Amino acid sequence: MTAEQLRSQIAALAQQIAGKPLDSRLADWLNTEHGPLSDSFRQLQATCEAGVHDGWLCNREGGGIRYGRIFKPADDLQGFSVDVVDMESIAGPQHVHPGGEIDLVMPLSDGAQFDGHGAGWVVYGPGSQHAPTVTGGRALVLYLLPAGQIQFL
Template sequence: MSKESFHQLVASLSAEIAGRPLDQELDGWLNAHHGAGTPSFEGLKQACIEGVAQGWLCDREGGGIRYGRVFKPEDALQRFSVDVVDMQDIAGPHHSHPHGEIDLIMPLEGDATFDERPAGWCVYPPGSAHCPTVASGRALVLYLLPEGQIQFTR
């Protein structure tokens, strides 16, 4: 999996959700059409696993979390930035999402959950905040952030 091929996968998905509100309706739609067990979910998960193995995903580490911004917001990605984290039984730093956040939860070990959600998608609306937490194992989580906006709490 090349970084360019990964970009095409994410661009294809982001084109499907362009302009939609980040809300529970989008959460349900993503899980119905691209959720755990679907070809698109499995393709993105495999791409992330390969990107981590090749070293261009999750190329940084801090506080026991491997992470990295893969792509900055751009028109081809519908103005979403793309980040991927690798977490195991840990809570990350508290932050808020000025424009919302879309997460793809990809368990790797155990029955890993992200913020108590199993494999699949989790959509946070604009203005929401949390301490991202992986429990019961290890997971990769792909984040789509509108305009790359995230605000870490001091």
């Protein structure tokens, strides 16, 4: 598995969601079309797990969280940046999503949740904020940020 494979997977997904409002309807659609039982979810998770294992994903560490921005916003990604974090029973820093945020939650431990959600997609609308929190074990979370925008508080 390579970073190029991950980029290709994300580009295909981004093309499907381009221009859609970041809201609960998008979360429902993502979980229906690309949820935990889908091939696309399994492929994304396998690529992310391989990337962490091989060291090209989550290659930075701060405050007990491994993280990394793997792709800056780009046309082939429909203007999204792509970050992946590796968290285990920890809360991250409070931040605001000026354009919203789309998260793919990939539990690595049985019962691990991100902000109270198990495996699947979580969508935060423009202007939302949170302190991203993983409970119940370890999870990878892939973030799509419109124009790469995030403001830490």
